[in-house]
Amino acid sequence: NIQDRIKEKVDYIYQRLRTQMSSIGSSTTSDKHVFFVFGASGDLAKKKIYPTLWSLYRDGLVPENIHFIGYARSQLTTEKIFENAHKYMKVKDDEHEAYEKFLKLNSYVPGSYDKAEDFEHLHSETNKITKQPTAHRYFYLALPPSVYDSVSEMISKHCRPESPGLLRLIVEKPFGKDLESSNKLSEHLNKSYSEEEIYRIDHYLGKEMVQNIIVLRFSNKIFSRVWNRDSIAAVNIIFKEDIGTQGRGGYFDEFGIIRDVIQNHLMQILSILAMEKPRSTTGEDIRDEKVKVLRCIAPIKLEDVVIGQYTGDKESTDPEHQEGYLDDKGVPKDSTTPTFAQVVLFVNNERWDGVPFILRAGKALNEKKAEIRIQFRDVPGGMFDDNIQENNPNGKLARDELVIRVQPNEAVYLKLNTKRPGEMDFSIEETELDLTYKERYQDVKLPDAYERLILDVFTGSKINFVRSDELQEAWRIVDPVLAEIDKKKIPVIPYKFGAVGLREAFAGAAKHGYIYT
Ligand code: NDP
Ligand code: BG6
Numbered sequence: 001n002i003q004d005r006i007k008e009k010v011d012y013i014y015q016r017l018r019t020q021m022s023s024i025g026s027s028t029t030s031d032k033h034v035f036f037v038f039g040a041s042g043d044l045a046k047k048k049i050y051p052t053l054w055s056l057y058r059d060g061l062v063p064e065n066i067h068f069i070g071y072a073r074s075q076l077t078t079e080k081i082f083e084n085a086h087k088y089m090k091v092k093d094d095e096h097e098a099y100e101k102f103l104k105l106n107s108y109v110p111g112s113y114d115k116a117e118d119f120e121h122l123h124s125e126t127n128k129i130t131k132q133p134t135a136h137r138y139f140y141l142a143l144p145p146s147v148y149d150s151v152s153e154m155i156s157k158h159c160r161p162e163s164p165g166l167l168r169l170i171v172e173k174p175f176g177k178d179l180e181s182s183n184k185l186s187e188h189l190n191k192s193y194s195e196e197e198i199y200r201i202d203h204y205l206g207k208e209m210v211q212n213i214i215v216l217r218f219s220n221k222i223f224s225r226v227w228n229r230d231s232i233a234a235v236n237i238i239f240k241e242d243i244g245t246q247g248r249g250g251y252f253d254e255f256g257i258i259r260d261v262i263q264n265h266l267m268q269i270l271s272i273l274a275m276e277k278p279r280s281t282t283g284e285d286i287r288d289e290k291v292k293v294l295r296c297i298a299p300i301k302l303e304d305v306v307i308g309q310y311t312g313d314k315e316s317t318d319p320e321h322q323e324g325y326l327d328d329k330g331v332p333k334d335s336t337t338p339t340f341a342q343v344v345l346f347v348n349n350e351r352w353d354g355v356p357f358i359l360r361a362g363k364a365l366n367e368k369k370a371e372i373r374i375q376f377r378d379v380p381g382g383m384f385d386d387n388i389q390e391n392n393p394n395g396k397l398a399r400d401e402l403v404i405r406v407q408p409n410e411a412v413y414l415k416l417n418t419k420r421p422g423e424m425d426f427s428i429e430e431t432e433l434d435l436t437y438k439e440r441y442q443d444v445k446l447p448d449a450y451e452r453l454i455l456d457v458f459t460g461s462k463i464n465f466v467r468s469d470e471l472q473e474a475w476r477i478v479d480p481v482l483a484e485i486d487k488k489k490i491p492v493i494p495y496k497f498g499a500v501g502l503r504e505a506f507a508g509a510a511k512h513g514y515i516y517t
Pocket of ligand 2: 203241260261370
């Protein structure tokens with residue numbers, strides 16, 4: 001039975017990972033490990049980092065001899081942190097014993113983000129706990145970017161393990177606000193850390209379907225022949241959220257949706273979709289190809305940008321929908337920060353010349369969804385002109401479209417034309433070859449993106465992290481248009497909380513040849 005076979009395979013993978021974990025760091029299993037959560041009092045720590053550490057621990061996917069230390073300015077206790085995080089921890093009835101053990105492996109040390117004595121204190125507390133100055137140390141910076149510089153410097157100066165202990169620094173996005181500040185941050189980090197030690201997280205790289213793009217593209221002959229300008233008319237990469245900024249307006253207003261989602265998550269997807277075939281799946285081969293393709297992308301032109309900002313829908317029965325972006329407490333009343341944007345990119349190489357990559361991201365829309373739509377060109381000739389159904393838009397054969405649904409409800413489906421079943425003539429109907437994961441892989445639990453990525457940090461795999469040159473290229477592409485939007489004070493188009501999208505954006509995509517079927 002297919003489900004049993006899948007389960008067996010997953011069990012085998014987990015077993016292999018557990019073996020890897022128990023021998024990680026060096027050849028001896030007596031090595032100790034400390035995972036630090038900086039910003040332990042914060043939103044990301046509560047919602048993602050602690051729940052991830054718990055589930056990795058529960059599944060035996062952290063190294064043996066590990067301890068977790070939270071650090072922030074607030075005077076907290078471990079108990080308080082886990083009380084705050086409780087509803088995100090998902091502890092099942094039969095897991096309470098394991099959970100208690102996990103809690104005992106946690107400590108909390110309060111301290112500032114810029115005083116040497118606080119970091120010296122953290123260092124000595126760590127040594128007291130581990131009794132091993134060479135214990136490997138992993139530092140997760142779940143902090144606002146304003147304190148990255150001082151915290152990273154202090155860690156390097158005062159909290160490094162003694163040799164041969166490893167240090168890994170995990171940095172959350174945003175990596176800067178523009179090319180200049182991003183380069184400055186990189187330069188700053190490079191003063192204290194080797195590139196080897198820095199793990200820049202883009203959690204979209206930990207999502208199942210984003211990782212699957214590489215396998216779909218390069219392990220199927222059926223795609224390799226058509227993955228180019230000869231067959232593909234347009235590529236649409238879409239990110240939609242059905243929530244507003246929800247109190248994160250203070251952070252968001254400084255960045256806007258282009259910096260928050262498009263420059264990183266969507267451009268990462270684009271680079272994997274468009275890159276040439278890497279030599280292997282190991283080492284730097286994949287990241288090398290991603291950088292190469294990013295280098296072929298010209299900066300975005302203002303004429304290819306649509307920006308919008310959500311307003312409250314006063315008629316909605318949902319109180320959240322009644323609030324517009326400007327009602328968020330952290331947002332200035334005259335803010336023109338976009339909460340929706342669409343940009344069109346072109347990859348200037350032989351494979352992609354002229355094919356529009358339409359990247360669209362919006363908050364406070366009608367649904368939460370992230371998907372990739374690869375639309376193929378029209379079938380030439382008019383053989384079926386007489387058989388096309390009335391409900392077929394444009395009176396033309398619908399285009400084939402490969403859809404990779406990243407979330408929710410992961411799926412890959414191919415929209416194609418088929419003979420309408422049962423008809424006596426050649427009536428044509430659009431249908432789907434559908435690989436919906438929850439139907440095909442019923443018992444497989446897909447790990448959360450953060451679980452995969454933190455696991456990668458332990459195993460030292462950097463394939464799914466952002467390299468500094470990738471980052472530089474991504475900023476080079478968006479930077480000029482961001483400056484132009486600011487300088488020319490381009491107005492944002494208002495849209496109501498819960499809207500499907502912006503008419504102007506759909507029209508922009510259509511102008512570039514994307515056909516809505
Ligand atoms: P928070 O605003 O919750 O900040 C985390 C902690 O940092 C706070 O608990 C606070 O701890 C401290 N802090 C907050 N503001 C300041 C300040 N101005 N100066 C110094 N310290 C401050 O952030 P998040 O947890 O939401 O995000 C952390 C990082 O992760 C950010 O870079 C964010 O962009 C990124 N991120 C967050 C996501 C999320 O869903 N929250 C998703 C993806 C990325 P204390 O006062 O106790 O020191
Ligand atoms: C973060 C953005 O990087 O990704 C948020 O800062 C956004 O604004 C989030 O909400 C979306 O992540 P996911 O995994 O829920 O799609």
